[in-house]
Amino acid sequence: MPERTLEFGLYGARGIKGHQAVARQLDALVDYITSPPTTRRGLAARLRYLTRTPHALAAARAAGLTVTDRTLKAWLDGARRPSNANLARVEDAYRTVRRHNVARHLSARLHRAGRGTRVEIHPVNQSGVERPRQRAVEYRTLNIRHWEAIVDAWAAGDEQAMDDAWVEQIVDLGSQWGQYEYVTNIGFAA
Amino acid sequence: MTDFEAIDALLAGARKEVPLPPSEQRRTLREGLNVSRAQLARALDVGPSTIAGWESGREPGGEVREKYAYFLEGARTKLAAEAEEAPDGHDQAERTETEEAPAGDDEPESAEDIEPEPAHDTEQEDVETLPVARPCVLCGQPAHHQVAGFPQHLDPADCEQAEPARSGPTPRPAAARGVKVVPVGRRMRRADTPDAIGSAVAAALAEHSGDVDAAAAALAKRAIPDAMALLDATRKGGRYDVIAHPWLPDILRKQTSRGADRIWEARPKWARPELPPGTHGVTALDINGAYLSALKTHLPLGQLEHDTTGVHDRRRAGLHLITPPGWDHEAVLPNPIGTRDEPGPLWVTEPTLRLLLRLSGPKYALCDPPEIHESWTSGATESLLEKFRTTLKDARERAITEGDEVTLEYVKAMYSKFVSTMGESNYNRELYRTDWMHIIRSQAFANLWWKAHRAYDEGLMVVRVMGTDELHVVGDWRAVFDEGRGVTEVKVKDVYTVDADGPADEKGDPHA
Numbered sequence: 001m002p003e004r005t006l007e008f009g010l011y012g013a014r015g016i017k018g019h020q021a022v023a024r025q026l027d028a029l030v031d032y033i034t035s036p037p038t039t040r041r042g043l044a045a046r047l048r049y050l051t052r053t054p055h056a057l058a059a060a061r062a063a064g065l066t067v068t069d070r071t072l073k074a075w076l077d078g079a080r081r082p083s084n085a086n087l088a089r090v091e092d093a094y095r096t097v098r099r100h101n102v103a104r105h106l107s108a109r110l111h112r113a114g115r116g117t118r119v120e121i122h123p124v125n126q127s128g129v130e131r132p133r134q135r136a137v138e139y140r141t142l143n144i145r146h147w148e149a150i151v152d153a154w155a156a157g158d159e160q161a162m163d164d165a166w167v168e169q170i171v172d173l174g175s176q177w178g179q180y181e182y183v184t185n186i187g188f189a190a
Numbered sequence: 191m192t193d194f195e196a197i198d199a200l201l202a203g204a205r206k207e208v209p210l211p212p213s214e215q216r217r218t219l220r221e222g223l224n225v226s227r228a229q230l231a232r233a234l235d236v237g238p239s240t241i242a243g244w245e246s247g248r249e250p251g252g253e254v255r256e257k258y259a260y261f262l263e264g265a266r267t268k269l270a271a272e273a274e275e276a277p278d279g280h281d282q283a284e285r286t287e288t289e290e291a292p293a294g295d296d297e298p299e300s301a302e303d304i305e306p307e308p309a310h311d312t313e314q315e316d317v318e319t320l321p322v323a324r325p326c327v328l329c330g331q332p333a334h335h336q337v338a339g340f341p342q343h344l345d346p347a348d349c350e351q352a353e354p355a356r357s358g359p360t361p362r363p364a365a366a367r368g369v370k371v372v373p374v375g376r377r378m379r380r381a382d383t384p385d386a387i388g389s390a391v392a393a394a395l396a397e398h399s400g401d402v403d404a405a406a407a408a409l410a411k412r413a414i415p416d417a418m419a420l421l422d423a424t425r426k427g428g429r430y431d432v433i434a435h436p437w438l439p440d441i442l443r444k445q446t447s448r449g450a451d452r453i454w455e456a457r458p459k460w461a462r463p464e465l466p467p468g469t470h471g472v473t474a475l476d477i478n479g480a481y482l483s484a485l486k487t488h489l490p491l492g493q494l495e496h497d498t499t500g501v502h503d504r505r506r507a508g509l510h511l512i513t514p515p516g517w518d519h520e521a522v523l524p525n526p527i528g529t530r531d532e533p534g535p536l537w538v539t540e541p542t543l544r545l546l547l548r549l550s551g552p553k554y555a556l557c558d559p560p561e562i563h564e565s566w567t568s569g570a571t572e573s574l575l576e577k578f579r580t581t582l583k584d585a586r587e588r589a590i591t592e593g594d595e596v597t598l599e600y601v602k603a604m605y606s607k608f609v610s611t612m613g614e615s616n617y618n619r620e621l622y623r624t625d626w627m628h629i630i631r632s633q634a635f636a637n638l639w640w641k642a643h644r645a646y647d648e649g650l651m652v653v654r655v656m657g658t659d660e661l662h663v664v665g666d667w668r669a670v671f672d673e674g675r676g677v678t679e680v681k682v683k684d685v686y687t688v689d690a691d692g693p694a695d696e697k698g699d700p701h702a
Contacts, residue, residue, distance in 0.1 A: 025435075029619070034447055120435050122493055139433065139492060184493065187435015189619040 003178030012128035015182035018121075019150075019159070019166040022186050026154050029190045030102050037091045040078070046094040047076050056097065063096040064089055096157060103155035107147050109190040116145035120187040121170070121180050137179045144169050144188075208259040210249070211266070217245040219265040226368070234258060275324075386420055387585045387604075391597050406599045413603035414611055418620045420604070424577035432574070434621045436493040439566050441509065441537055442624045444614070453509060453628045456542040456635050458642075458655045460524030465653070465690045470664045474684035477638060477659040479586065479677040482605045484634035485579040488540050489626055490568035500562045502547060507540040507570030509625060514538075515550065515558035523646055524655045526557075526639055535563055539625075540570070541633040545640075566625075579605075583677060590675050634658050641680075645670055653688075 008015070033049070035042030050060035051072060067086065074080040082090060110117045123137035144150075146169065153162035170177045211219070220230060220241075227238040234241075234257050244250050250258050324341040326333035333341045370381040390409065398404040425432055441452045488507035502510075513535045517525040526545050527538065538546075543560065550559040582601050589597035611618035613627040635658065642655045645663050648670045654662035660683065672679045 031616070120433060122435075122437055127495065141431070185435065185437035187622065189434070 003181070005178065005181050008182050011130070011133045013124045013126050013182070014128060015124035015184050017163065018170060018181060018183050018186060019162040021183050022150060022166055023154050023162065025186055025188060026106065026151065029106065030098065032095065032098060037087050037094075043082070043087070043090070044076070044078075046090055047072065050090070050094060050097060051076065059097045059100065060093045063093040063100075065093040096155075099155040099157075103151050106190060107151045110147040110151070110188070111145065114145065116143045117147070117188050117190065118143050120185075121173075121183055122185040122187070123180065124182050125184050135179070140173055140180065142170065142173060207251075208256050210255070210259055211262055213245060213247045216262060219262055219269065220245070222269045223265050225265075228368075230261065234261070384423075386416070386423065387581070387597065387601065390416060391594075391600060395596065402596055406596050409596065409600040410603045413600065413607050414618045417604040417608040418618065420581065421575070421578050421608075424581060425574075428574075428577075430491050430571060430574060432621075433492050434623065436623075438622075438624060439494055439496070439509075441566070442628075451624065452537050454527070454530070454536045454538050454542075455628055455632045456526065456528040456538060456545075457631075457657070458524050458635055458638060459529045459657075460655045462651075462653045463521060465651075465664075465688060467690050470651070470653075470688045470690060472653050472662050472664050472686050472688055473667055473682055474654075474686075475661045475663060475667065475671065475680040476683040477641060477661065477680055478675055479583070479602075479605075480634045480637065480659040481609050481630065482579060482582060482586070483637060483677050484630050485575045485605065485609075486572060487629055487633035488544070488570040488572050489574050489629060490540075490570050491574070492568045494566035494568050494625060497565045497567060498563070500564075502543065502562060502565075503567070505569060506565075506567040507629070508565060508567030509537055509539055509628070510543050510565045510567075511535050511537050511563045512543065512546075512560040513563070515546065515560055517557055519556060523556075523652065524639065524642060526636075528635070539629045539632040541629060541636040545636045587676060631658075641671075 033042060033045045035045065037043050037046055049056070050065060051057050066089075071080070075082055119142050121140045121142060123139060126134045126137070149165035149168070150162060153165050167177075167181070170180055173180055210216070220227070227241045231238040231241050234254055236254060240250075244258065249255075324333060324336070326342045333343045335344050336342065371378045372381040373379075390412075391405070394405040394409050395402075398408065421432065444451050490506070490508045494508050514527045514530075517527075526549060527536075527542060530536065543562070546557065546560045548554065549556045582605050585597060586601045588594070589601065607617075609627060609630050612621045612630075613624035614622060638655060638659060638661065641661055642652050645661065645665075645667065646652050650663045650665035650667055650670060652661070652663055654660070661680075667680075673681065675681060
């Protein structure tokens with residue numbers, strides 16, 4: 001696709017891919033457990049969230065928490081502490097399950113009964129680009145009505161699907177949508 | 191010869207131009223009758239801007255000059271007749287001038303600069319009782335009092351209950367003002383001016399069947415979304431967009447989950463170190479609606495941009511890393527950057543920097559200019575929240591006049607929660623402007639500092655400056671500040687005495 005940037009940052013522009021900014025904002029909209037998993041409290045809260053029901057436990061196993069029931073019980077009782085590798089697995093599984101659980105609700109909030117959500121697109125930072133190579137890229141806003149694909153890809157952690165779903169939406173910016181493939185920030189409320 | 195006849199005819203037709211009153215009186219005469227430029231322009235068959243030109247020095251000519259002279263002469267006679275009826279009516283011209291005075295300085299250094307003082311107050315000015323009832327200038331119904339020569343009802347309730355008379359001898363301002371219309375399709379329609387606050391209060395009262403407490407609680411719950419809706423409505427057709435989710439620099443991010451970011455808001459927390467010997471009666475004054483007035487401040491519009499030139503640009507606003515100047519007046523006035531324990535450079539917001547720059551200027555020369563190391567700024571405007579602020583302020587004033595506590599609480603919840611949740615709050619996700627939150631708070635503190643300075647300047651002894659809105663002074667503060675509930679006025683929070691001679695204790699004495 002000619003609109004896609006091939007070598008982003010060659011002349012000093014700074015920014016992130018649009019779908020990464022969207023994922024960051026979606027993560028900011030979800031309340032995760034505040035205490036870090038390295039604390040006793042944070043770990044206990046995550047394990048409880050993942051083992052509360054058989055359904056939740058199955059989801060946690062599907063998300064990569066491949067330890068035996070005995071180990072889980074020992075962690076929950078505080079008899080043993082997970083290793084650092086296992087802590088990372090617990091955290092990953094927790095975030096995956098949590099995203100999956102809130103995805104439907106989040107889509108509905110963003111869909112707003114068909115009215116959609118207004119999205120602010122802040123262009124790349126060109127302060128590191130020498131003057132003749134700088135381009136006038138404006139701040140834009142866009143109302144997005146179809147969020148299911150974006151939110152589902154975010155919940156599944158599928159970067160490529162999310163990129164595709166996001167580009168599908170920002171082509172509505174018009175022929176210059178390629179300037180907004182990379183951005184500084186994308187903001188919206190839910 | 192025909193040539194001479196034509197010249198004779200011309201000579202016979204030529205007359206001396208009708209004399210007109212000087213241009214500055216023309217406007218006074220027209221406004222004395224409450225006739226708008228457009229109305230007069232229609233009557234004379236010219237454009238309203240032509241009338242404006244005549245009133246600012248241009249001279250009309252020809253036939254229309256005679257018409258205009260006729261109007262001015264008629265206006266003068268009519269006003270003179272009215273002045274005779276009302277003995278004090280000669281100050282009509284002065285009154286018009288006062289009302290036409292510009293709304294105020296565009297530098298919002300203190301709250302009293304922001305709000306124009308009310309033109310006259312019925313409580314204080316010469317209220318006279320009329321022997322014979324005369325039509326009220328506001329509603330046209332017979333009134334028994336006159337204020338500064340204008341017969342009127344002293345209680346606004348009397349005025350509104352009365353049915354306005356259709357043919358009162360005195361002109362009514364309400365009748366002169368036109369109704370706003372907008373084009374809809376191919377036709378014109380009356381512009382609907384929705385009173386969002388009034389209708390929300392009415393709906394809440396109706397829902398709770400008049401239960402004031404329940405209605406107030408329900409309104410406080412929906413204050414944040416309502417404030418955001420009001421903000422949207424007031425930005426309709428505005429030049430600038432409210433950018434709600436810009437990228438924010440790290441100085442605005444919280445350091446830890448429960449920590450604070452790195453901005454110093456310059457909150458004052460100052461107490462005078464020593465008092466002269468003797469017994470002092472201290473009055474604790476409370477500034478009304480401090481955050482409401484602080485909504486008028488220089489707000490950065492877009493994303494903040496980094497700058498290390500160290501030069502302050504008046505057209506931009508944001509956050510600045512400065513080394514504050516020394517402050518030698520700690521004994522009488524608080525330090526404008528607040529009470530800071532750590533030395534060294536600190537991140538301050540635009541109002542604090544402007545306060546320091548102003549104090550270091552030639553007019554005050556109270557300190558050295560601050561040294562700016564780096565800045566995060568964006569193009570700024572002072573009018574972004576202006577309509578929002580004015581709407582809330584008007585609703586607040588109306589609620590105070592009518593004694594409507596529900597609306598008052600609702601308005602207060604709207605602006606205070608709007609300011610406190612416009613940063614990274616989960617209660618308001620529509621707006622993530624931590625920079626604005628800090629700037630508005632700092633503006634409130636800077637306004638309070640200016641109040642303290644004004645008290646000091648007028649000879650009062652400033653004893654304590656603390657929080658957002660509290661000012662303790664010794665002396666005749668009524669000569670400096672007006673007492674009341676308006677945003678330009680102050681109210682008394684506490685009165686106590688400090689006995690600087692006796693043992694070191696403070697006694698609260700409400701009768702002091």
